[in-house]
Amino acid sequence: MTQEKWGQLRQRLLKTVGQNNYTTWIEPLEFEHLEDGVATFSVPTNFMGNYVSQNFADLILYELNTAGAKVQRVSFQVAANTSKRPSPRVVSSKADESVEQATTTPLDALQAAPLDARFTFDSFVVGKPNELAHAAARRVSEGGPVTFNPLVLYGGVGLGKTHLMHAIAWELRARKPDLNVLYLSAEQFMYRFVQALRERKMMDFKVLFRSVDVLMVDDVQFIAGKDSTQEEFFHTFNALVDQNKQIIISADRAPGEIKDLEERVKSRLQCGLVVDLHPTDYELRLGILQTKVQQYRGSYPGLEIADGVLEFLAQRISTNVRVLEGALTRLFAFASLVGREIDMELTQDCLADVLRASERKITVEEIQRRVSEYYNIRLSDMIGPKRLRSYARPRQVAMYLAKQLTSRSLPEIGRRFGGRDHTTVMHGVKRIEELKLIDGQIAEDVEMLRRALEA
Numbered sequence: 147m148t149q150e151k152w153g154q155l156r157q158r159l160l161k162t163v164g165q166n167n168y169t170t171w172i173e174p175l176e177f178e179h180l181e182d183g184v185a186t187f188s189v190p191t192n193f194m195g196n197y198v199s200q201n202f203a204d205l206i207l208y209e210l211n212t213a214g215a216k217v218q219r220v221s222f223q224v225a226a227n228t229s230k231r232p233s234p235r236v237v238s239s240k241a242d243e244s245v246e247q248a249t250t251t252p253l254d255a256l257q258a259a260p261l262d263a264r265f266t267f268d269s270f271v272v273g274k275p276n277e278l279a280h281a282a283a284r285r286v287s288e289g290g291p292v293t294f295n296p297l298v299l300y301g302g303v304g305l306g307k308t309h310l311m312h313a314i315a316w317e318l319r320a321r322k323p324d325l326n327v328l329y330l331s332a333e334q335f336m337y338r339f340v341q342a343l344r345e346r347k348m349m350d351f352k353v354l355f356r357s358v359d360v361l362m363v364d365d366v367q368f369i370a371g372k373d374s375t376q377e378e379f380f381h382t383f384n385a386l387v388d389q390n391k392q393i394i395i396s397a398d399r400a401p402g403e404i405k406d407l408e409e410r411v412k413s414r415l416q417c418g419l420v421v422d423l424h425p426t427d428y429e430l431r432l433g434i435l436q437t438k439v440q441q442y443r444g445s446y447p448g449l450e451i452a453d454g455v456l457e458f459l460a461q462r463i464s465t466n467v468r469v470l471e472g473a474l475t476r477l478f479a480f481a482s483l484v485g486r487e488i489d490m491e492l493t494q495d496c497l498a499d500v501l502r503a504s505e506r507k508i509t510v511e512e513i514q515r516r517v518s519e520y521y522n523i524r525l526s527d528m529i530g531p532k533r534l535r536s537y538a539r540p541r542q543v544a545m546y547l548a549k550q551l552t553s554r555s556l557p558e559i560g561r562r563f564g565g566r567d568h569t570t571v572m573h574g575v576k577r578i579e580e581l582k583l584i585d586g587q588i589a590e591d592v593e594m595l596r597r598a599l600e601a
């Protein structure tokens with residue numbers, strides 16, 4: 147492997163990842179050396195190293211091996227004294243940059259980092275669990291009069307909050323190129339604030355943040371417990387709302403539930419539209435996998451996937467979309483390295499660790515216990531023969547959850563509910579499915595219970 151060869155390889159990567167990703171993430175990589183099967187690249191920042199490692203390492207590995215280099219692993223190290231930084235217009239900055247880096251970065255760097263080119267509305271798969279969040283995101287991305295301020299998107303890890311935020315920013319940029327859209331993580335907000343304090347540039351900081359038309363802050367829970375940052379955030383927030391500028395926030399839980407977030411910040415966040423990204427369901431996961439496969443087809447032409455593999459993955463990996471995507475990337479890279487079709491056997495071999503880690507640990511017994519506690523009835527009454535509605539409904543909810551959250555068959559579930567027949571379980575599951583659509587209380591009960599069980 148030589149510098150020259152890396153130069154050629156980069157051109158192939160350009161085709162695969164697209165110009166934006168290439169300029170931002172691939173071009174700044176410098177090939178250092180290949181030793182003991184490890185190809186080492188230098189990167190300008192930790193953040194970049196982490197990002198490239200998470201998102202492009204498999205692809206780089208694949209291209210290196212396709213080009214004949216014998217590489218088992220790629221590694222990214224921060225180069226000393228590198229000053230290269232990507233520089234398009236809208237800021238995107240998630241988490242990992244260190245305070246030290248922030249303190250040496252000029253404030254105007256806020257105008258200089260990319261959004262992820264893959265995170266657009268086109269690539270966002272909409273299903274029941276995220277349709278409201280998607281609709282709200284679409285609405286603000288039209289850039290019309292501000293109707294709800296702020297828009298708060300919240301939900302668990304890897305459910306698409308950042309994806310939606312970037313999609314809004316891309317869309318606004320396309321529709322209203324004159325708007326000054328600022329996207330950054332709450333952590334980044336804090337670093338910039340600390341930096342401004344240290345460098346006595348608070349005026350610059352305030353002017354900058356108050357001059358944006360749309361402010362997007364990702365993972366706002368990060369500022370909880372950080373008093374002065376919260377205070378500054380609060381003032382920034384108020385100043386922008388007063389000017390009728392749109393604010394879009396994401397968080398890992400509902401604002402009211404963020405511990406150590408000041409009451410006044412909480413109540414500001416609750417003033418607008420707060421929408422929830424629910425945990426994915428099977429259909430959404432399958433849809434996402436199918437979409438990703440379409441996208442991968444360009445990079446891996448000729449690769450075949452046997453029937454049932456995507457369904458299997460959607461069934462088994464229910465943690466979050468990031469894990470699901472990672473599994474698929476690995477599967478494609480592995481299959482193309484060994485030149486095999488992606489069938490069940492290869493999937494089980496290649497993803498043994500992921501599948502083990504996401505094995506469902508929820509048991510029918512645990513569901514029964516939780517549901518009976520929730521409805522305040524005795525476990526024995528829920529499992530027993532009584533037909534009273536106050537027992538029958540919780541019983542059906544528990545059956546429904548057992549079907550959704552465990553891999554038990556209907557007869558197995560029936561046996562655990564006092565030896566009931568599988569048709570009774572099927573009826574119970576159907577009933578709850580119907581009720582969820584017409585009875586808000588049942589829908590909420592099921593959702594609360596599901597969350598508690600999956601937590």
Ligand SMILES: Nc1ncnc2c1ncn2[C@@H]1O[C@H](COP(=O)(O)OP(=O)(O)OP(=O)(O)O)[C@@H](O)[C@H]1O
Nearest residue numbers: 269270271302303304305306307308309434467468
């Ligand atoms: N509905 C969806 N359609 C397509 N891709 C999705 C969807 N939801 C999530 N993803 C993908 O899953 C990955 C994780 O999503 P994202 O980073 O937006 O999650 P997040 O909610 O911001 O998580 P975190 O809390 O860790 O910041 C991304 O690659 C994203 O593109």
